[in-house]
Amino acid sequence: SGFMFLLPGAVIMTALGFAAHNLKDQVQQPASAANAIAICASAVGVALVFIAVSGLVKKNVDGPKLSVICFLTASACMVCSPPPPWMNPALILLGGLITAISPIKKGGPQEVGTADNHGLPAWAGVIIFILYLALAAFTIYDAAVDKGWVIPFLTAGMFVWGGGPVVLPMLMTVLTPTFIPQTIFLTGIALAEMMPGPVFNMSCFLGVQLALASGYPWLAGTVVCWVCLMGPGVVLTFGAMPLWNKLRSFSAYSRALPGLNAAAVGLLVSTIFQIYGALESRSPWPAGSRAVALCAYAAIEATGPKYVPHVVIVAAAVGYAWSLTQAA
Numbered sequence: 001s002g003f004m005f006l007l008p009g010a011v012i013m014t015a016l017g018f019a020a021h022n023l024k025d026q027v028q029q030p031a032s033a034a035n036a037i038a039i040c041a042s043a044v045g046v047a048l049v050f051i052a053v054s055g056l057v058k059k060n061v062d063g064p065k066l067s068v069i070c071f072l073t074a075s076a077c078m079v080c081s082p083p084p085p086w087m088n089p090a091l092i093l094l095g096g097l098i099t100a101i102s103p104i105k106k107g108g109p110q111e112v113g114t115a116d117n118h119g120l121p122a123w124a125g126v127i128i129f130i131l132y133l134a135l136a137a138f139t140i141y142d143a144a145v146d147k148g149w150v151i152p153f154l155t156a157g158m159f160v161w162g163g164g165p166v167v168l169p170m171l172m173t174v175l176t177p178t179f180i181p182q183t184i185f186l187t188g189i190a191l192a193e194m195m196p197g198p199v200f201n202m203s204c205f206l207g208v209q210l211a212l213a214s215g216y217p218w219l220a221g222t223v224v225c226w227v228c229l230m231g232p233g234v235v236l237t238f239g240a241m242p243l244w245n246k247l248r249s250f251s252a253y254s255r256a257l258p259g260l261n262a263a264a265v266g267l268l269v270s271t272i273f274q275i276y277g278a279l280e281s282r283s284p285w286p287a288g289s290r291a292v293a294l295c296a297y298a299a300i301e302a303t304g305p306k307y308v309p310h311v312v313i314v315a316a317a318v319g320y321a322w323s324l325t326q327a328a
Helices: 002-027 033-060 064-079 087-101 122-145 151-159 164-175 182-194 199-214 218-248 251-282 286-303 305-327
Strands: none
Touching: 002 033, 002 182, 002 199, 002 218, 033 064, 033 182, 033 251, 033 286, 033 305, 064 087, 064 251, 087 251, 122 151, 122 218, 151 164, 151 218, 164 182, 164 199, 164 251, 182 199, 182 251, 182 305, 199 218, 251 286, 286 305
16 A cells, blocks of 8 residues: 555656656746746745745744754754764764753653554564664765765664655755756746655656766666665564554653754754745846745645645746746
């Protein structure tokens, strides 16, 4: 059932990747209709990232201590851009360590729920974690010597904790502009948000283009990028499930959890500036792309996520209209 949840979006994003590959030369022309449409769709992607991040800040960052953890984490990511592979998990663990040592005071006692054990036994979870760490060590080494387009997906999948809004900017810093034009990458974010399934399916959108550009079999390239980005999180989830009841019964973990969450949100906060900076640098119509991003934010906040496709279509129409004024 999990695979069927992922499959439709992966197929559609692969098809859109083919289209983007065929239009990339037109997108690179600043006054072209394709570039104007892509830029305005990218502005919607920026708005979607901002909505997601601001919602997480409101939910997980409560009080001065968590605010300091969140925004210092974001600042560290902005200063060290692009960050080394180990930095994101290290910052999350540091945030957890701070609240484990100096706990956050809650208004009342917190209940620790119980759940039945499902899936693998605890010893299997330990083995999965050991293998995961071994692969992580190899990934750090390979990322230092391999300058191709496959290893960034594995690095992002292994080390970038915090969800799609963190993973995609990390990939953008590595893949653009060497392998993928920034405008196409930003457009892919908006398209991925429109599709069923997780935004990680953008790996199919990128993978098919990278494979076609390098002469690699497109299906193999798409699958490799998808597995490298999606696989580590799935494996880590199966490793954590057998240990979850034991883990959450530890008081140290309960104290660390608010700091872990605040630091993870801090990683997301830093991505807003990275994505917006890329949009601003590529837009032939900076004032218009800012206006589209602002209006897209307001529209999605007012109507809800189910209307994201409509907002993207309207933004694309605005971009096309602007391109007609340039041709006239």
